[in-house]
Amino acid sequence: MNINFKEKLVSAVSTIPLIAGVTMSSSCGVSCPYGLSCSYPGECRRYTDAGGDGICDLGQTSSSSTDTASSSTYDDGSSTSSTDSSSYDPASSAQDQADTSTSLVDTGNTNDSNASAVTDPGSGVDSSLGDNPNYFVIPVSMLLIGLYLFTSFLFTRGILDQQKHRRIWNILLTAGMAGSGITGILLIMIINLSIKTALNPSLTFWHVELSILMVLATVIHLHLYRKPFKNMFRVLFGIKNNWH
Amino acid sequence: MVYDMILPIIPFIGGYLLTYSLYKRGVIRKSVHISLWNLILLLAFLISGGAGFILTILLEFGISLPVNQPFLFWHVELGVTLVLVTVFHLHTYWKSTKTMFISPKRRDEH
Numbered sequence: 001m002n003i004n005f006k007e008k009l010v011s012a013v014s015t016i017p018l019i020a021g022v023t024m025s026s027s028c029g030v031s032c033p034y035g036l037s038c039s040y041p042g043e044c045r046r047y048t049d050a051g052g053d054g055i056c057d058l059g060q061t062s063s064s065s066t067d068t069a070s071s072s073t074y075d076d077g078s079s080t081s082s083t084d085s086s087s088y089d090p091a092s093s094a095q096d097q098a099d100t101s102t103s104l105v106d107t108g109n110t111n112d113s114n115a116s117a118v119t120d121p122g123s124g125v126d127s128s129l130g131d132n133p134n135y136f137v138i139p140v141s142m143l144l145i146g147l148y149l150f151t152s153f154l155f156t157r158g159i160l161d162q163q164k165h166r167r168i169w170n171i172l173l174t175a176g177m178a179g180s181g182i183t184g185i186l187l188i189m190i191i192n193l194s195i196k197t198a199l200n201p202s203l204t205f206w207h208v209e210l211s212i213l214m215v216l217a218t219v220i221h222l223h224l225y226r227k228p229f230k231n232m233f234r235v236l237f238g239i240k241n242n243w244h
Numbered sequence: 245m246v247y248d249m250i251l252p253i254i255p256f257i258g259g260y261l262l263t264y265s266l267y268k269r270g271v272i273r274k275s276v277h278i279s280l281w282n283l284i285l286l287l288a289f290l291i292s293g294g295a296g297f298i299l300t301i302l303l304e305f306g307i308s309l310p311v312n313q314p315f316l317f318w319h320v321e322l323g324v325t326l327v328l329v330t331v332f333h334l335h336t337y338w339k340s341t342k343t344m345f346i347s348p349k350r351r352d353e354h
Contacts, residue, residue, distance in 0.1 A: 135303065
């Protein structure tokens with residue numbers, strides 16, 4: 001009875017990576033991963049411009065739905081263009097899109113503010129905090145937890161031996177740690193030296209993603225090596241091991 | 245904001261060299277040296293990783309709090325320490341680290 005329940009639980013939990021993958025791919029397809037509004041060729045390889053206004057549609061969708069502060073910066077004398085941008089609807093007609101692009105070109109001030117928003121991708125962590133980008137924390141975490149449950153299942157079934165199981169997670173931890181550390185050090189250097197490059201948002205994005213991997217892989221590492229972990233407290237503080 | 249690189253690096257390099265030399269001279273046991281640096285690694289991870297995780301969650305939900313900047317500062321400073329102490333951790337468990345990258349077949353050949 002108990003084993004049957006465990007089997008059901010494990011099989012239910014093993015579907016988590018699938019759900020996470022589906023969630024992640026749909027959210028990737030809808031909005032800009034960096035929360036930017038790029039001009040051609042853009043910061044990533046997903047540049048699409050169906051409206052023909054010279055700005056990536058993915059960034060416009062995310063910025064119009066989430067960032068109301070950026071639309072308020074438009075309001076510097078030209079109230080008509082401000083209304084246009086704040087009420088931007090991705091499903092609007094081609095005529096509306098043509099109007100928006102005309103206002104961007106014709107109005108000097110509006111065009112300048114928009115150009116600065118387009119060309120300035122951020123100057124490191126400090127400015128990127130305000131961009132509200134999507135880091136897929138929950139899908140990536142679910143994917144990793146599901147993967148761990150899957151490898152644990154294989155280990156309990158005897159398909160994977162303990163050494164291989166630990167090796168897989170040690171490699172993932174090392175990859176996460178190395179990636180997170182290298183990108184983090186690069187970001188510190190960029191911020192300390194006030195270097196502004198187009199790579200800053202990408203570096204921040206990958207730093208966060210690899211850090212999620214590192215944090216979860218570390219928790220798993222502590223679980224895999226829980227005996228030496230408990231010994232650490234016994235050696236340093238003389239605490240007897242009463243945990244079971 | 246300029247991040248200090250010397251403060252989270254130099255004292256820890258000095259501390260590691262000190263405990264390593266004490267262990268080599270037989271003043272302290274190897275287990276004490278290893279456990280001490282494992283504990284430092286755990287604390288650096290908890291502060292840096294915890295602050296980073298909280299910051300990411302706040303970003304995801306678009307929440308801006310006055311503690312964001314101090315969180316970010318300590319996340320960065322302890323993150324540098326974390327990277328350094330991880331290198332020490334790999335040095336301590338160098339034999340296990342090597343087996344991670346070399347397959348058992350190749351190890352048997354050598």
